[in-house]
Amino acid sequence: MLLELTIKNFAIIEDLQVEFSSGLNVLTGETGSGKSIIIDALSMVLGDRASKDIIKKGKDFAYIEAIFTNYSERLSSIFKENNIEMGDLIVISRDIRQDRPSITKVNGRTVPASILVKITDKLIDIFAQNENTSLMSQSNQRDLIDSFGSAEHKNNLSLLEIKVKGLNRLIEEFQEKSKSTLDKDREIDLLKYQIEEIEDANLTDKDDSDLEERYRFLNNISGISNNIQESVTLLKSSYENISIEDMMDKLISLITEILDTSKDLEPYYNELEDIRYRLKEVSHSLESYLNSIDYSEEDLVNLESRINLVNNLKKKYGNSVNDIYKYLDKTKSRYEFLNNYEKEMKSLEDEISKEKNECLKLAKKMSEERKSISKKFEEKIQKELIELNIKNAEFKVEFREKPLSQDGIDDMEFMIVTNIGEDFKPLSKIASGGEMSRVMLAFKSILAEKDEIQTLVFDEIDSGISGITAQIVGNKIKKISNCRQVIAISHLPQIVSVADSHYVIEKFQDENKVISNIRKLSRNDRIKELARLIGGINITQTALKAAEEMLTKEGE
Structure with missing residues (x-):
């Protein structure tokens, strides 16, 4: 869980520190106040490329620090391999200077980007509406299906990779020996x-x-x-x-x-x-x-x-x-x-044929398992999409056979229909931003059941939705937060009202500079902020009453 985030001299942020709680944390603020900048800073400390352009004007450095609780045994081997001290907390910091390369540290030890990403991938997952490329990749889709497989299925994946590598070595040997016998x-x-x-x-x-x-x-x-x-x-x-x-x-x-x-x-x-x-x-x-x-x-x-x-x-x-x-x-x-060329080559051909048959047998078994997993996965996604008010949605995993490789014989692609009368099309072809948000949320809901990542960040994935759909999306995010820490940037009252903790990001003009700040809201402040989201700049008594009713309904 992300406990604390500190940001200094980053874009319009001069000195910001925020403590997050468990459950659903919602960040709101006016357009341009710096909401996405906070997510950008968090992404950078987690391993995104550091640019010196983000250093606040007039400053010579930017500094970001994220503190997580240490909950995962999966991280222990990475820490041991890289001589990083393992304690109750994981402190990740990034120091970006004008006159030298940026320095990233984990628990006080400098680490390269490759090690940092291995660690942060197991700590937090950030999702924005325009960041859905990972699920668009067919290889990632296949990996997702495989992740729901049994222990035997996962063992077969590893075994097939080893066996296909061995098969490829035999084929290379055969080809090499064939070429080198022209003047026998x-x-x-x-x-x-x-x-x-x-x-x-x-x-x-x-x-x-x-x-x-x-x-x-x-x-x-x-x-x-x-x-x-x-x-x-x-x-x-x-x-x-x-x-x-x-x-x-x-x-x-x-x-x-x-x-x-x-x-x-x-x-x-x-x-x-x-x-x-x-x-x-x-x-x-x-x-x-x-x-x-x-x-x-x-x-x-x-x-x-x-x-x-x-x-x-x-x-x-x-x-x-x-x-x-x-x-x-x-x-x-x-x-x-x-x-003994003819005899040797025949023996090698026989060995290749034997190994290929064994690989194909294993790959076909894996394919059957994938199809079985996919049927259950389709049902889960379909249910989630209906719950997220895409009532006419249909989802399926399309299989096409491909030549044997280390990952098997399956070309797989996620296909979807969101409106009656349409044909199935690849997930990447969804046109509506609101639909894409809900489809991605459906995937996140299912993945939250199985992975160990304790913190999910949603950056305005509620764009393009409103009304009852917004309420449904809010309830879905709230449900996910029952077993994971969720940090969400939102502008929808229906989502903001279900938060366990509500933070507002504000922008101030101080002399000749603009400063962004963040503060946790009390109940009264939450009512005012909700009223602003409901009614706009001019907060009316009607908006205040509606905001109070929304919070009361949610148990505030």
Whole structure:
């Protein structure tokens, strides 16, 4: 439910705040007072495109804020997905500036228009007489009928969408394979060559890095051997009649001689012993490594040939051995397909035929369900139209079969007759504004029974009606307000008199500017405003008495 609306610097509104109540809220006011501007502001905070032109002259910003009670579990997932805090209230604000893009926030968090619309679509529905395009769309009409379906029907809708997508993928695959087999024999030869070339190479993971490392080693084997040999020589051979090992032996011997008389030298002695041992061990290991080197010129030539082979395959089929084998798998699959082309295509055709039959079976079941739903829907709309004083109205849902698609095989269109002797025509062809208002109200009445949207806004949908029809429309709107909050802009006394809360929008001239304001009316003020609607500018005692009687009749 919409609790509060705040509007600042919007068109002729400078600073306006209004608190709405449950039930039926009616807004009245003279022409040009700003009634529709309030609805425009509400629409903008709910997600309509923001234009800087609406900023009040002389101001650099406009601000709109709408506060709703949080009643719907359906919103929780949207809030969680977008890290929006969820509380007892939902506060939506829009700040429109001259020097920057507008900013929209939900509970203090900035949100893009796409997320805002997902939220507000579940909070409020605004309907004006000239805003009936959604029900004119045949796809929306089909969605409306589907919304009245059972859980099984809705599951079938989802299942059909999945199955038709799968069917379309199979058809695309069939078409693609059909196109790509124009030169089948030549492609088979090429694929066979590629498969043999990769398989004959017997590639392993070592071919990715170990080959290059081994090649670098063998290519530098002479230098490696020389360096190791020289290292061993330095460790073991004499230099000026003494080797490094001999030097260590001599050093340890000298320390040993004085160890008895100087115990403090014992740690150094131990460390020297360890160094001597490790030097001997290194010397032995280097000699073993040198003796283990197995090298021949033939090894180097073979290795170089292997590297060229692997690099050539990588250049053709992938940057690594793993990539090459992936390419091999795809090539084998394509090779098998082409070698068994007729069999494969027949199998694919059979699968397409099977899937299409299953989709058609499901679509026909859905079509039967839609026709059953439509019969009940027709009866409900017919009843509503008669109650709304379109006594000769007839309504039907016309079905035409169309090619299978994700939404089934039904082309559907709402058709109506409003006068005796006329033929059925599409809903969009209704000429009378008054008739269109009542037809849309009939739809809203039925939809109010099933959807969870708690706030409905009617912007002068009573245009073009009067007398008893106005009374009937007022009663219908009042009935809807028993289970939903309704906000209605109206000029008809018959509708205004049944309101639970009545607000008047007034326009004032203040120095060189025009200001629009809104206030909630007391009973006495309501009588005066109703009298104005009944009698015009000159309010007579007769008009006042009639207005008081209307309110008394409605329980005021």
